Amino acid sequence: MSTFLIIGLGSMGKRRVRNLIALGLQAHIIGFDVRSDRRKETEEKYHIPTFDSLELAMEKHKIDVFIISTPPHLHMHYAEIAARHNIHCFIEASVVEKERILALSKRANQDTLIIPSSTMYFSQLVENLRALLERKTIGAILSINYHTGQYLPSWHPWEDISDFYVSRYDTGGGREIVPFELTWLCALFGKANAISGLYGKYSDIHAPISDLYHALLCFESGIALNLTIEVLSQPKASRELRILGSEGIIHYTQDTNCLSYINTTMQDWAHIPFEQGTIEAQYINPEEPYIKEMQAFLNALNHNDPSLFPNTLEKDATILDLLESIESKSQHFPDVFKQLNTKQLNTQFNGGGAKRTWAKASGGELNESPFSLTPLVLRTCPIVPRTLTTLHAYHSATLSHGAMVA
Numbered sequence: 001m002s003t004f005l006i007i008g009l010g011s012m013g014k015r016r017v018r019n020l021i022a023l024g025l026q027a028h029i030i031g032f033d034v035r036s037d038r039r040k041e042t043e044e045k046y047h048i049p050t051f052d053s054l055e056l057a058m059e060k061h062k063i064d065v066f067i068i069s070t071p072p073h074l075h076m077h078y079a080e081i082a083a084r085h086n087i088h089c090f091i092e093a094s095v096v097e098k099e100r101i102l103a104l105s106k107r108a109n110q111d112t113l114i115i116p117s118s119t120m121y122f123s124q125l126v127e128n129l130r131a132l133l134e135r136k137t138i139g140a141i142l143s144i145n146y147h148t149g150q151y152l153p154s155w156h157p158w159e160d161i162s163d164f165y166v167s168r169y170d171t172g173g174g175r176e177i178v179p180f181e182l183t184w185l186c187a188l189f190g191k192a193n194a195i196s197g198l199y200g201k202y203s204d205i206h207a208p209i210s211d212l213y214h215a216l217l218c219f220e221s222g223i224a225l226n227l228t229i230e231v232l233s234q235p236k237a238s239r240e241l242r243i244l245g246s247e248g249i250i251h252y253t254q255d256t257n258c259l260s261y262i263n264t265t266m267q268d269w270a271h272i273p274f275e276q277g278t279i280e281a282q283y284i285n286p287e288e289p290y291i292k293e294m295q296a297f298l299n300a301l302n303h304n305d306p307s308l309f310p311n312t313l314e315k316d317a318t319i320l321d322l323l324e325s326i327e328s329k330s331q332h333f334p335d336v337f338k339q340l341n342t343k344q345l346n347t348q349f350n351g352g353g354a355k356r357t358w359a360k361a362s363g364g365e366l367n368e369s370p371f372s373l374t375p376l377v378l379r380t381c382p383i384v385p386r387t388l389t390t391l392h393a394y395h396s397a398t399l400s401h402g403a404m405v406a
Contacts, residue, residue: 001028002064002088002301005057007078009033009042009050011156011283012092013069017292018280018287020067028340033056043261053080065301071165072176076100079114081353088113090297093183095176098320105313111304114332115297118311120184122292124242124274125252128259130188130314138245138263141189143224147240148181150284157282166231172209173231174199178326179319181229186319187310192217192225193324200333201230210334215326236283358367 004020006013020029031042031050039050051057066082066089068075082089086109091251094101094116103115120126133141152173153161166173186192197215205211212230219225230285239254248263259272277286300308333339 001025003061004029004065004067005061005063005071006067007033007054008068008070009035009038010076011386013038013067014042014045015280015283015287015290016067016069016294017042019047019291021046021290022287023295023298030057030061030063054078058085065089065190068092071168072171073165073168076104079104083107083109083112083114086112086250088301089115090294091116093117093119093176093180094320095179095323096170096320098317098324100390101313101320102317105317113301113304113306114313115300116311116313116316117176117293117305117307118183118187118309119289119293120181121187121310122289122296123184123289124277124289125239125259126184126188128274129241129250129252129273132250132259132261133188134135137248137261138243138250139247141221141223141243141245142190143226143244144185145240145242146181146185147228147238148177149228149230149239150177150237151234152211152231154234154237154284161205167207169208172207172211173205174209174211174213174226175323177229177231177314178213178215178323182319182322183311183315185225185227186219186315186322189219189223189225189226191219191318192219192322194322194329197330198324198333199327199330200336202230202333202336204337211334213326213330215330217326219323287380 006016006020006029008035009017012193013031013033016118017029017031019235020026026046026048029046031039031048031053033039033042033050034052036052039052042048042050051060055065063085064087066078066087068078068082068089068091070078070092072092072095075091075094079089079091080100083089083104090230101116103227132138143203145266153167155161155166155173161167161173166176169175182192195216195218197213198294199210199213199215201208201210202212204212211232213228215225215226215227217225237254239252241250243250245263248261248266250259250261257274257276259274260269261272262269277288279286296309299307306312
């Protein structure tokens with residue numbers, strides 16, 4: 001029986017420990033983390049041995065499989081070690097180091113499986129959606145509107161976001177979720193190209209990250225995708241999907257956790273309700289998709305056949321290329337919250353500085369109205385954040401009553 005080394009015992013590493021325990025493999029799991037508090041918690045909760053160095057773990061045990069659950073910027077470091085030692089490995093979702101991922105996909109020893117995560121593919125939503133699409137329930141797909149959001153500080157409520165990787169610019173909350181979602185979208189609908197969009201920092205979260213992305217994409221089949229990803233939604237996480245077909249509509253909302261569809265042969269909507277699943281304390285998402293994903297990985301290992309898993313390193317690199325394309329074709333607003341803070345509106349807009357800055361950033365022309373920001377962006381950007389539209393309405397109402405927020 002294989003020995004599994006969980007590298008990184010943070011929230012995701014501990015989830016992978018639970019996944020393997022659920023699959024009956026507790027006696028074959030060991031852990032590694034440089035932080036003593038994480039090792040102690042893992043040992044006490046899951047009764048597995050842990051180590052404070054990779055070298056010591058590999059010296060004491062013959063490791064067959066790495067489960068790499070470190071921050072994303074460390075994934076390739078450990079994956080390359082696995083490749084050099086002919087150790088199979090599973091890697092959590094990546095958001096950086098596209099070139100190293102691609103190079104690893106071309107390694108000499110392809111008998112050693114190195115497989116990147118594709119968790120959403122195993123969710124109830126995607127499994128049922130895939131079945132509807134395969135049956136052509138709503139005819140040819142024309143367009144997709146998809147919005148998903150969570151509140152970043154709720155990811156690790158026990159620690160400040162500055163203490164883990166989501167506060168880094170390159171692996172930050174918001175940016176990380178874009179490839180996480182695009183992986184399953186491209187698995188179902190094919191290769192996509194970025195058309196335009198905008199992204200930036202829309203909150204007062206104390207980290208130099210982009211917390212909201214709006215993007216317009218087009219799949220090679222011609223399907224249009226209007227994508228919104230943010231880490232601002234509170235008090236509850238949100239996920240909204242609407243797919244328009246030539247003969248019907250598919251709709252999902254996390255509010256009811258129900259996938260619905262209707263087509264031209266039906267009198268009313270049909271509904272597929274989903275179970276909530278098992279949600280661990282202080283986690284947002286249920287355990288079941290992660291367990292299914294780990295089972296699929298083990299199946300690929302047992303048959304030495306990576307095609308039994310829906311994701312590959314090559315696909316991962318393609319998704320990261322798409323992320324970079326989205327950013328290069330989008331307008332970047334590094335601190336929208338600061339620009340729109342009501343305490344600064346009087347001096348910034350009356351002085352014209354903010355007006356000139358935003359007009360230059362968006363490539364538009366100046367409008368003399370002191371609150372012309374949203375109409376300006378509407379004219380120059382094909383995708384507009386709901387936040388800006390709401391703020392514009394609010395400030396217009398404020399002006400109409402002859403008041404200015406101090």
